[in-house]
Amino acid sequence: MARLALLVAAGAVALLLTVAGVESITLLVVGLVGVGVTVAALWWTLSRRGLLRALAAVLALLAPMAVLMAYSAVGMLWAVLSVLALWAVAALIGQAALAAHVRRPAPRQRSAPPARAPFFIMNPRSGGGKVGRFDLVAKARARGAEVAVLDPEHPQDVEGLARRAVAEGADLLGVAGGDGTQALVAGVAAGHGLPFVVVSAGTRNHFAMDLGLDRDDPSTCLDALTDGVELLVDLGLIGDRVFVNTASFGAYATVVQSPAYRDDKVRTIMRELPDLLTHHAGPRLTVRAGEVAIDDPQGVLISNNPYRMGDAAGLGRRPRLDTGALGVLGVSVDSAAQAAGLLRGQQARGLTSLASHEVVVDADAPDIPVGVDGEAIRLPTPVVCHVMPGALRVRVPRDRPGVPAARPPVDWRALGRLAFARRGAG
Numbered sequence: 078m079a080r081l082a083l084l085v086a087a088g089a090v091a092l093l094l095t096v097a098g099v100e101s102i103t104l105l106v107v108g109l110v111g112v113g114v115t116v117a118a119l120w121w122t123l124s125r126r127g128l129l130r131a132l133a134a135v136l137a138l139l140a141p142m143a144v145l146m147a148y149s150a151v152g153m154l155w156a157v158l159s160v161l162a163l164w165a166v167a168a169l170i171g172q173a174a175l176a177a178h179v180r181r182p183a184p185r186q187r188s189a190p191p192a193r194a195p196f197f198i199m200n201p202r203s204g205g206g207k208v209g210r211f212d213l214v215a216k217a218r219a220r221g222a223e224v225a226v227l228d229p230e231h232p233q234d235v236e237g238l239a240r241r242a243v244a245e246g247a248d249l250l251g252v253a254g255g256d257g258t259q260a261l262v263a264g265v266a267a268g269h270g271l272p273f274v275v276v277s278a279g280t281r282n283h284f285a286m287d288l289g290l291d292r293d294d295p296s297t298c299l300d301a302l303t304d305g306v307e308l309l310v311d312l313g314l315i316g317d318r319v320f321v322n323t324a325s326f327g328a329y330a331t332v333v334q335s336p337a338y339r340d341d342k343v344r345t346i347m348r349e350l351p352d353l354l355t356h357h358a359g360p361r362l363t364v365r366a367g368e369v370a371i372d373d374p375q376g377v378l379i380s381n382n383p384y385r386m387g388d389a390a391g392l393g394r395r396p397r398l399d400t401g402a403l404g405v406l407g408v409s410v411d412s413a414a415q416a417a418g419l420l421r422g423q424q425a426r427g428l429t430s431l432a433s434h435e436v437v438v439d440a441d442a443p444d445i446p447v448g449v450d451g452e453a454i455r456l457p458t459p460v461v462c463h464v465m466p467g468a469l470r471v472r473v474p475r476d477r478p479g480v481p482a483a484r485p486p487v488d489w490r491a492l493g494r495l496a497f498a499r500r501g502a503g
Contacts, residue, residue, distance in 0.1 A: 078174035079496035082167045086489070089163035096156040104153060111144035117413035123347075124354040168487045175485045178495055185399065189272065189307040189472055192249035195222040196242035198262060199278070200254035202229045204295075207278040211296045213253050220302045222251070239265040247271070249302075249472065253278035253295065256322050257452040263469055264319035267312055272472040274301050284321045287382075287395045288471060289479040300474035309467040310398040313381035315449060316456055320381060324462060325448040326438055327376035327408075331359045333453045334446040354410070360440035360458075364407055366433035371407040374429075379462050380404035383432050396480065401466035402432040435463040 093101045118140060121133030148154040197217050201208045208214065214224050225238055239250055239262045250266045251274030252259045259275060266273040276298040277285035288308070291297045313320040328350060335345050352358035354375055364371040371377065382395045383404030395404075407429040410416050416427075438445070439459040447456050 078170055078177065079492045082171035082174055082492055083489075083496055085163055085170060086167035089160045089167065092163065093156065093160045097153060100151075100153075104148065104157060107144060107147055108157070111140050114140040116416055120410070120413045120416035123350050126351050130351075171487045171489070171492050172484045174495060175488065175491060186306040186308050186473075189305050191303055191305075192221075192272065192472075194247050195220075195249040195251060195274070195302055196239075196247035197222050197224045197251040197253060197274070197276070198227065198235060198238055198258065199224055199252075199276075200227045200229075200258055203254040203258070203279050204282075205280070207295055208253050211278070211294065213276060213278060213296060213299070216296050216299055217251075217253075217302075220299055222299075222302065223247070227254075235261045236265055243269050243271065249274060251276060255279040256281070256284050256450040259284055260319050260321045260450045263312065263321055266470070267319070267465070267468045270470070272307060272470040274298065274305075274472045287398055287480060288473055289477050290473060291478050297474060297477070300476070301472040304475050305472045306475050308399075308471045308473060310469050310471050311381055311401060312465045312468045313379070313403060313462060314465055315379075315447065315460060315462045318449060318454075320450050322381060322450050323448075324379045324450075325377070326362055326364075326379075326445065326460075327374060328354060328359065329376055330446045330448040330453070333448055334455070360442040360445045362445070363439045364405070364436065365439075366403075366405045366431055366436045369429070369431055369433075371409065371429050374407040374409045376408045377438065378404075378406040379436050379438075380406070381464065383430075394480070399467065400432070401464060402434055403436055403462060403464050405429070405431050405433055405436055435461065437461050 093104070097104055115137055118133045118137035122130055122137060125133060145154060148157050195217075199208045199213060199217075208226075214226060217224050223242070225242075227233055227235070235258055242250065243265065249272045250262050252262045253276035256279055259279075263273050275285050275288060275290060277290050277292045277295040279285070282290075282292045285292055285298070288310075313324065315324045332346055332350070361373050362371075362377060364374065364377050380395065380403065382398050382400050382402065384406070385394050385396055408427060409429070410427045437459050442458060444455045444457045445460065447454055447460065
């Protein structure tokens with residue numbers, strides 16, 4: 078596979094050189110300039126208002142069209158598109174080759190006896206009504222669980238329900254709902270040393286995905302009650318609040334605090350972002366993670382274990398939930414040129430990606446907006462986040478889909494070493 082990836086990549090280069098010759102350099106430069114101009118125009122569209130925003134939006138549309146027209150005018154459009162297609166195929170094959178060569182550590186799990194008195198909290202509105210659509214209440218009760226169904230019209234104290242259940246003898250807690258509800262009950266379970274069951278009945282189900290659960294049929298998660306195994310996973314703590322996925326600071330966290338956000342997300346974002354991205358509104362943040370400091374970022378994402386950064390498809394996944402570290406992703410962009418520089422990925426100047434056991438977020442304000450597992454709250458500064466290694470006992474079905482395999486970034490030198498390694502060489 079590595080040899081095939083290199084062969085296809087070489088074919089792409091050979092095609093471009095054969096058809097365009099020395100003009101291939103010009104074609105490459107034109108394409109790169111077009112991409113840079115498009116990204117810069119998108120930055121101006123988000124960070125400006127009025128006429129300049131309108132002109133930038135037009136430029137973002139016209140720049141790629143102009144590049145395609147330029148290629149077409151010299152009769153090279155077919156060649157460029159063919160080269161891009163070949164290069165994409167080579168990258169996919171290369172990723173598959175590198176992924177097959179990497180050994181993935183199996184999650185540490187242990188057998189678990191059936192719970193005697195499991196207690197579930199279910200939100201009938203989560204995920205567009207998955208609790209009712211998959212008949213989760215009846216299926217949980219058939220497995221011996223007590224179920225509390227939240228009333229959408231009257232908000233209830235989810236943590237209070239969980240604590241009351243523990244006081245009355247529950248020996249397992251579970252949630253069928255969104256990640257915010259999962260986090261609240263997970264904190265109670267961890268505090269009492271009880272196992273916790275995740276039912277993938279939310280909208281995005283990030284926590285369930287990273288646990289390797291079935292997100293298409295949440296009722297399969299209930300098999301953990303009768304034929305389950307136990308995983309020890311980490312929990313994030315922001316102040317005294319538990320989070321299972323992320324805590325976000327900066328522009329996004331500020332926008333979602335707006336009362337208008339729920340009714341008109343796009344318009345609210347476009348109205349609020351210019352002042353936030355140009356530092357004319359919102360608190361100025363300072364982030365300290367170990368020996369690293371991030372000054373005045375527009376956005377910071379702190380995650381319970383680092384997210385994968387190798388490719389766009391993997392950005393929303395965590396390969397493991399038991400590394401004992403928080404992931405930190407900070408974005409600092411002050412110009413269109415820096416916005417275009419983000420195309421370099423992890424090497425971009427305005428992007429900071431690291432892992433740390435503790436992160437402190439301070440600001441020039443007494444309190445700041447924070448998005449915690451999708452919930453908008455405000456916290457006093459400085460905000461301290463740290464990880465609690467192995468704090469949560471998660472009960473999952475023995476038979477489950479598992480975490481999708483990681484797709485490593487394409488490293489052509491590593492592919493070369495793999496392609497030409499002698500048989501038996503590790």
